[in-house]
Amino acid sequence: MHELSIVMSIVELASAQASRHDASVIEEIELDIGCLSGIEMESFDFAWKQAVKRTILENARRTVNRIEGRALCLDCNTDFTMEHLYDGCPNCGSHLSQIRSGKELKLRSLVLPD
Amino acid sequence: MCATCGCGPNSHHHDHSHDHTHESSPGKKVVDVEQDILQENNLLAQRNRGFFEGRNILAINLVSSPGSGKTSLLERTLTDLKGELSFAVIEGDQQTANDADRIHATGTKVTQINTGKGCHLDAHMVLHAVQGMKLQADSVLFIENVGNLVCPAMFDLGEQERVVVISVTEGEDKPIKYPDMFHSSTLCVINKTDLLPYVKFNVEKAKEYARKVNPQLEIIELSCTSGEGMNLWYEWLKSKVLQPV
Numbered sequence: 001m002h003e004l005s006i007v008m009s010i011v012e013l014a015s016a017q018a019s020r021h022d023a024s025v026i027e028e029i030e031l032d033i034g035c036l037s038g039i040e041m042e043s044f045d046f047a048w049k050q051a052v053k054r055t056i057l058e059n060a061r062r063t064v065n066r067i068e069g070r071a072l073c074l075d076c077n078t079d080f081t082m083e084h085l086y087d088g089c090p091n092c093g094s095h096l097s098q099i100r101s102g103k104e105l106k107l108r109s110l111v112l113p114d
Numbered sequence: 115m116c117a118t119c120g121c122g123p124n125s126h127h128h129d130h131s132h133d134h135t136h137e138s139s140p141g142k143k144v145v146d147v148e149q150d151i152l153q154e155n156n157l158l159a160q161r162n163r164g165f166f167e168g169r170n171i172l173a174i175n176l177v178s179s180p181g182s183g184k185t186s187l188l189e190r191t192l193t194d195l196k197g198e199l200s201f202a203v204i205e206g207d208q209q210t211a212n213d214a215d216r217i218h219a220t221g222t223k224v225t226q227i228n229t230g231k232g233c234h235l236d237a238h239m240v241l242h243a244v245q246g247m248k249l250q251a252d253s254v255l256f257i258e259n260v261g262n263l264v265c266p267a268m269f270d271l272g273e274q275e276r277v278v279v280i281s282v283t284e285g286e287d288k289p290i291k292y293p294d295m296f297h298s299s300t301l302c303v304i305n306k307t308d309l310l311p312y313v314k315f316n317v318e319k320a321k322e323y324a325r326k327v328n329p330q331l332e333i334i335e336l337s338c339t340s341g342e343g344m345n346l347w348y349e350w351l352k353s354k355v356l357q358p359v
Contacts, residue, residue: 001233002265009151017147021135027142031151038268038294085293086326096329105151114143 003043006105007051013107015056021112026060028111036069036085036102069102121238155269158237162244162272169251172355175273177295179288180261182281183305185213186338187347188256192220195348199355200253204243206235206260213258223247234265237272254355267294275354281306282313286320289327296327301334301350308337 010031018026033039041064052058069082073089074096080089082102088095134146150156166173176184185205192201203224205213214226225243227235240257249255257273259266278299280288283306289296296302302324304317321333334350336343 002268005232005234005236005265006151006268009154012154013147013149013151017145021143021145023143038264084290085297086290086323088326094329095326107147107149107151109147110145112143112145114137114141 001043001047003039004047004051006039007044007047010107011051011055011057014060014110017110018056018112023112024056026056026110026112028061028063029057030063030065030108030110032065032067032104032106032108034067034069034102034104036082036099037105039105041066065108067101067104070100071097072100073097152268152270155237158241159270159272162237162241163274164272165244166255166272166274169249169253171249171251171253171255172275173255173257173271173273174354175257175259175266175271175276176279177259177263177266177276177299178261178279178281179263179284182261182279182284183338184258184261184279185216187279187303187305187336188258189216189220190338190341190344191347191351192217192222194344195351196221199352200250202247202249202253202255204235204240204247204255204257206239206258208232208260229260233260233262234269235259235271236269240271254351263288263292263295267292267298275300277301277303279303279305280320282309282315282317284315286316287323289320289324293327296324296331299328299331301332303347304333304335306337306339307335307342308340 014026014029070079071082072079073092073094075094076089076092078089078091082099089097135143137143178184188203201222203217203222205217205224205226206229207213207226208229208231211226214224217224225247227239227243229235235257257271276299278295280302282304304320310317317335324331324333332350334343334346336347
């Protein structure tokens with residue numbers, strides 16, 4: 001349930017941003033969570049409900065961009081969709097690959113009252 | 115307040131990035147933050163890493179499910195290599211100092227971290243543990259993480275090597291069931307090989323799965339009980355210690 005630590009980090013980052021802009025409430029929050037980032041979305045949603053209670057994010061509308069996993073095969077240079085970390089290259093079968101996207105775990109933006 | 119990382123009784127922030135704001139609709143302001151959610155942990159991990167490198171301390175993060183034999187591997191290693199290398203250990207568990215007591219009995223310096231409800235160690239916990247330890251230069255620091263094959267994977271502690279331990283009493287498909295841990299590790303130890311005659315574990319299949327997730331992963335089979343394969347682990351360890359930093 002590391003998703004709880006992740007949500008708590010988001011609350012900390014977002015609160016720091018809000019206080020810098022003298023906002024007492026966050027209306028919207030946008031996150032990037034890659035499909036290979038190791039976040040289980042069901043656990044994340046559960047943790048979110050609990051961890052944002054009585055915080056500045058309690059009533060924020062949340063948008064999560066799920067970034068597709070993509071990798072580059074280091075043997076044949078094929079760029080392919082990686083659903084699981086153990087997926088091999090669909091062209092040559094090699095498992096020697098470089099992940100190009102899908103590991104994102106990022107606070108993109110906030111919408112605050114002006 | 116902590117003088118090193120600035121943490122106090124309340125939570126603390128290490129954000130110094132420059133954000134950009136623009137109007138979206140009347141009465142609203144959009145702030146482009148673009149911050150990595152793990153950045154605080156990653157910054158503290160890099161700080162730990164610098165500390166270790168400056169003192170030529172080889173920090174090893176030991177991860178596994180509960181019961182794979184991390185503590186047994188340490189007990190045997192600390193006893194067998196006593197006099198050859200100098201060691202210190204950080205033990206991570208949710209509760210009790212039982213593991214620290216076992217390490218202490220080998221005569222090795224040890225600190226126990228109890229995470230309470232926490233399911234993994236993080237760089238901040240390690241930073242504070244290290245502050246109280248007076249670590250020797252040119253030594254090996256084992257950080258035994260909380261027994262959990264999922265959560266510790268995402269948290270860099272500042273280690274040089276991450277060693278994942280599995281045992282033959284588990285399923286050989288552990289590497290593909292919990293790929294994140296195997297993907298982020300540099301060495302996989304397959305422990306309890308003395309039990310192979312009694313269990314269905316297929317070693318070759320386990321290695322194949324592990325290499326599918328991480329083709330660069332080194333794999334050592336051993337038994338802390340019989341001692342079989344321990345020499346390979348010791349060779350690996352010494353090769354890492356001798357590496358110039």
